[in-house]
Amino acid sequence: HSADAHRTDLMTITRFVLNEQSKHPESRGDFTILLSHIVLGCKFVCSAVSKAGLAKLIGLAGETNVQGEEQKKLDVLSNEVFIKALISSGRTCILVSEEDEEAIIVEPSKRGKYCVCFDPLDGSSNIDCGVSIGTIFGVYALKDVHEPTIEDVLLPGKNMVAAGYCMYGSSCTLVLSTGAGVNGFTLDPSLGEFILTHPNIKIPKKGKIYSVNEGNAKNWDRPTATYVEKCKFPEDGSSPKSLRYIGSMVADVHRTLLYGGIFLYPADKKSPNGKLRVLYEVFPMSFLMEQAGGQSFTGKERALDLVPTKLHERSPIFLGSYDDVEEIKALYAAAE
Ligand code: AHM
Numbered sequence: 001h002s003a004d005a006h007r008t009d010l011m012t013i014t015r016f017v018l019n020e021q022s023k024h025p026e027s028r029g030d031f032t033i034l035l036s037h038i039v040l041g042c043k044f045v046c047s048a049v050s051k052a053g054l055a056k057l058i059g060l061a062g063e064t065n066v067q068g069e070e071q072k073k074l075d076v077l078s079n080e081v082f083i084k085a086l087i088s089s090g091r092t093c094i095l096v097s098e099e100d101e102e103a104i105i106v107e108p109s110k111r112g113k114y115c116v117c118f119d120p121l122d123g124s125s126n127i128d129c130g131v132s133i134g135t136i137f138g139v140y141a142l143k144d145v146h147e148p149t150i151e152d153v154l155l156p157g158k159n160m161v162a163a164g165y166c167m168y169g170s171s172c173t174l175v176l177s178t179g180a181g182v183n184g185f186t187l188d189p190s191l192g193e194f195i196l197t198h199p200n201i202k203i204p205k206k207g208k209i210y211s212v213n214e215g216n217a218k219n220w221d222r223p224t225a226t227y228v229e230k231c232k233f234p235e236d237g238s239s240p241k242s243l244r245y246i247g248s249m250v251a252d253v254h255r256t257l258l259y260g261g262i263f264l265y266p267a268d269k270k271s272p273n274g275k276l277r278v279l280y281e282v283f284p285m286s287f288l289m290e291q292a293g294g295q296s297f298t299g300k301e302r303a304l305d306l307v308p309t310k311l312h313e314r315s316p317i318f319l320g321s322y323d324d325v326e327e328i329k330a331l332y333a334a335a336e
């Protein structure tokens with residue numbers, strides 16, 4: 001029976017990506033190896049996050065432990081684990097982490113062709129209260145690894161070859177795109193494997209939810225303010241949208257991807273470029289949204305067309321269901 005087949009034929013993330021890559025004759029498994037190291041980082045963070053509440057008791061992060069050594073905070077620890085895992089994969093040449101001011105140029109003997117931009121633990125304000133947080137990553141591939149420079153990652157998001165995130169929530173979910181759709185995998189803790197649970201994710205064409213930090217409304221520009229007003233008081237007789245905002249980009253985007261709707265982190269008078277970072281927040285999430293049939297817009301252009309000029313550049317972002325993003329695009333176009 002097919003029901004039996006489902007239980008005994010487990011599609012792990014490694015097997016899935018190997019299958020995907022085997023469609024490219026030139027593939028030599030490098031991406032699969034890179035991914036398995038990203039996955040290792042995610043498993044480590046997942047386990048650390050789930051024990052975070054016990055940290056004081058068993059000495060995991062923060063505070064000083066019995067030996068009197070200063071212990072590492074969860075975000076610092078996660079960053080170190082990802083960097084070491086990525087370098088040891090032998091498949092990377094440049095790493096850009098939210099936690100590090102400078103890019104890491106991998107030493108020649110350990111170099112491979114991939115550049116990975118990542119936020120090892122995003123949603124810092126939610127760490128201490130046990131609310132969902134996540135890791136976000138975007139991957140570029142270099143043609144020539146001999147003299148890598150940061151110019152090699154200051155490229156538009158549409159040049160990425162893969163992007164994804166891992167959400168440490170009620171379960172640990174990894175969502176990935178290698179440019180051929182979006183697939184979701186859930187960590188089976190007893191196996192230690194990510195199993196395909198959400199094949200070929202497509203975002204609903206229109207949604208019923210908007211997601212934004214409305215506490216910043218007094219400083220918004222006109223198009224954003226008008227859009228949110230229309231979510232609450234629709235003029236076309238439709239029902240108002242619901243508001244959901246966690247304050248963890250991974251969790252807010254994950255819900256948007258599955259249920260539809262729109263996520264906004266707009267510019268405001270205090271932060272004219274918004275808050276979220278282009279290379280490891282805006283680009284990976286925009287890549288996933290487009291791959292799932294949605295859209296992503298900066299207030300000026302398609303987000304994946306933006307060309308960053310510095311590593312930690314920020315950009316306003318509006319992403320989600322195709323029709324919902326169309327509406328905000330129209331408001332910005334009218335304001336020009
Ligand atoms: P962080 O990198 O300090 O964790 O900040 C990023 C987070 C995102 O996960 C989230 O979308 C946003 O900040 C929420 O910001 P705000 O608290 O201003 O609404």
Ligand code: MG
Nearest residue numbers: 098119122123
């Ligand atoms: Mg962040």
